[in-house]
Amino acid sequence: MKNILIYCGSSYGNNEIYNKTAQEVGETLAKQDLRLVYGGGKAGLMGTVADAVLDNGGEVIGIIPSFMEAWEVQHTGLTECIVVESMHVRKQLMAEKADGVVALPGGWGTLDELFEILTWRQIGLHRMPVGLLNTNGFYDDLMMMMNKMVSEGFVRAVNLNFLIIDDNIESLLEKMRNDATEGEIIGKRIERA
Template sequence: MKRLAVYCGSATPEDPIYLETARHVGRTLATRGIGVVYGGGRLGLMGAVADSALEAGGEVIGIIPEALVGAEVAHRGCTELHVVSGMHERKKMFTDLSDGFLTIPGGVGTMDELWEAISWAQLGYHTKPVGLLNAAGFYNDLIAFNRNMVEVGFIRPAHAGIMIVDAGLDDLLDKMAAYVPHKTIFAMKAENL
């Protein structure tokens, strides 16, 4: 994995564990020689990931919609900053420029990005690993919800392992590096769906 798309919040929650997690992610990826592809913002967890990766000598590629540049939230210190027309183009670039997806705590936008990465993997638009860092148990309920979707049958057994979960970053990155792509929906016959 040469580059990972990092999905996270642009907010800064009161509990310092989230900001510390973002900084740890940025430093660790840079130390491992893995570039960061992210939302291009300078605020919140996004900014912390970018700043920490840059401080550790890492590559940081920001992809930000024009409207957010106008709101003055763009991180001008990125290795590269791509300004795009909207969210669809932004997410396509995340996929095109990265070798996988790493989600850390965040809000609605982060969830949109995570579920799209999983959905696209199920279908076959990409075969890249999708990691979820369950820092401080933040995603416990989401992990249980995903497990319920598998148990009920809304997620096929072949796709149950797309979301790779761990509470520790190093272990999660190792699992992501070892990921073996599953059989995609595009490769299945109707009787197998």
């Protein structure tokens, strides 16, 4: 794994632990020479992760739709910033550039991206490891819901196993590397629909 796609909030949340963890994630990515791929924003946890990677000598690729430029949310200090025409193209290109995905706490957009990338894995469009960083138990209730989806027959257990969960970024990345080296990541690039 070289390029890690991060999904996270464009807000900070109500607990400082989320911003502190986003800072740690960025520092860890830079220390491990992993390039950040993300949505290109400067606000909230997104901006914190990007700034931490850059402040520690790492590289950041941001991908942002053109309509968001008018909102002045684009991070202007990135290694590379790609402006695309739509959210759909943004998500596609972020996935194409990634070798692994990690979701931090966030809102609707984070969940949308997380479930879309899991769905793409389920239907065979990629084989990247997908991680969930469960900071402060943020995703505990979601994990219960996903287990309910399995027990009620709407998600197969093997597909739930695509999601690697941990509350520590270093051990999460290690688990993802192990997943990637166990023959799971063969031709992992996203196929164009």
